[in-house]
Amino acid sequence: MTQIEASRDDRAARDVEIAGRRLKLRYTVNSLCDVEDRAGMSIDRLMNRQFSATRLLLWAGLCRDQPELSVWDVGMLISDSLAAGGSLEQIVDLCAEGLRDAGFFGQE
Numbered sequence: 001m002t003q004i005e006a007s008r009d010d011r012a013a014r015d016v017e018i019a020g021r022r023l024k025l026r027y028t029v030n031s032l033c034d035v036e037d038r039a040g041m042s043i044d045r046l047m048n049r050q051f052s053a054t055r056l057l058l059w060a061g062l063c064r065d066q067p068e069l070s071v072w073d074v075g076m077l078i079s080d081s082l083a084a085g086g087s088l089e090q091i092v093d094l095c096a097e098g099l100r101d102a103g104f105f106g107q108e
Contacts, residue, residue, distance in 0.1 A: 013025070018077050018091070018094075020080075020084075025098045026065055027060060027061050028064060031061065032060055054091055055075045057092075058074050058077070078091055
């Protein structure tokens with residue numbers, strides 16, 4: 001691994017708190033492929049299914065550093081966050097920021 005790759009990987013990791021749990025969010029090509037494989041469709045098509053897309057995208061960002069979390073567990077994290085006054089939009093924004101950090105979208 002080159003220094004550029006190592007530092008990029010570190011930058012792409014983001015510490016987050018969801019429903020009182022401290023977690024590490026990091027997106028990779030493999031995690032996004034897992035989203036498409038689990039959904040049986042491209043991410044573009046999946047985005048029409050707001051709750052499914054949000055749950056799978058959040059799971060994809062969490063699965064590398066918290067492999068014990070299942071998709072169901074991530075859905076429960078989202079539910080707990082909503083029950084505590086959070087919004088689905090906040091979760092979507094968190095995912096979008098993580099995807100940007102990983103270089104999947106242009107940097108702002």
